[in-house]
Amino acid sequence: MERLQKIIAQAGITSRRKAETMIQEGRVYVNGQQVKELGVKADIHQDEIMVDGVPLEKEEPVYYLLYKPAGVISSVDDEKGRRTVIDLVPPEKRVYPIGRLDSDTSGLIVLTNDGEFANILMHPKYKVRKTYIAKVQGMPLRESLKKLEKGILLEDGKTAPAKTKLIKTDNKKGSSVVEITIHEGRNRQVRRMFDAIDHPVLKLKRERYGILDLKGLNAGDWRELKPHEVKTLREMAAR
CATH class of the missing domain: 3.30.70.1560 (Alpha-L RNA-binding motif)
Incomplete structure (x- = not known):
């Protein structure tokens, strides 16, 4: 059993903080019952959890390191039809970028479906x-x-x-x-x-x-983060 906001974040819907807001706004249902309190816990494998009317399915977390070329947008999509970072990584998984790099800035960006991990890396208090x-x-x-x-x-x-x-x-x-x-x-x-x-x-x-760099990659290349890299980044933030 885990808190709803953590389950929603781990499913890649949004960050834990934004998930708390969604709960308080009454947008989350557990087994058909609307939930507005943050202390409620659930089991992703046994309970039916709905967010904005869509059933929540637990996805295996994925973590991509991308060498973003200049001219590519750090977004899931772009209303002007420009190429985004999502176009450069495998399409099988629903991921989103952690933070942003300007269109005209190149370099290292991480994409994931793990909302909690994304929040750790983005929040200035963790000083990554x-x-x-x-x-x-x-x-x-x-x-x-x-x-x-x-x-x-x-x-x-x-x-x-x-x-x-x-x-x-x-x-x-x-x-x-x-x-x-x-x-x-x-x-x-x-x-x-x-x-x-x-x-x-x-x-x-x-x-x-953090501990990540672009060694071995050219602009447009990507790789999966190694388990020890994910673990180390979490530990860095915790310190």
Whole structure:
């Protein structure tokens, strides 16, 4: 027996937090009875659980690591008909991306049908680190990068401290390559952080997500996460 919100999240419907809202809104039924309380438990194998009138079936969790190319949308579908990350992974399983990468940002993104796992990786309180390689305009001074390391004020609040490393500069092209590590996931955050120090991003790639990296993959490639990777990410968040 498990709490309904956990069962719904594990079935890949949504995150546990959003599942709680669905329950409170009366959108969940167990054995024909409407449930609005969060403490109710059920058995996915024995009880009939309906969410928005659709029977809930327990799916085996799957976890994909995808090297998203630039120009691909981090969404399940796109109203403009553009290619999405879902088009690049096996169609047999219903999965969705954990968080988002901008269309013009390439790099590592995880897709899963495990809502609870997705919530752990996305929630800033769990501080799962994300490392990006940014090609930026100009040559940022150490003082400018220190502003990012201390946290910089954006229109939606001050960012958490970041880690930065100047990898190289190109005087002829007037650009630099900077590695930056953050654990938040605000919309276009890295780009806005560099805008704030007057060094706009020209090209951006997410290289690492927690313990995961892109070794052995080319843009458009994917692989399944290994069981120990899933376990380690959960343990990292728990710490």
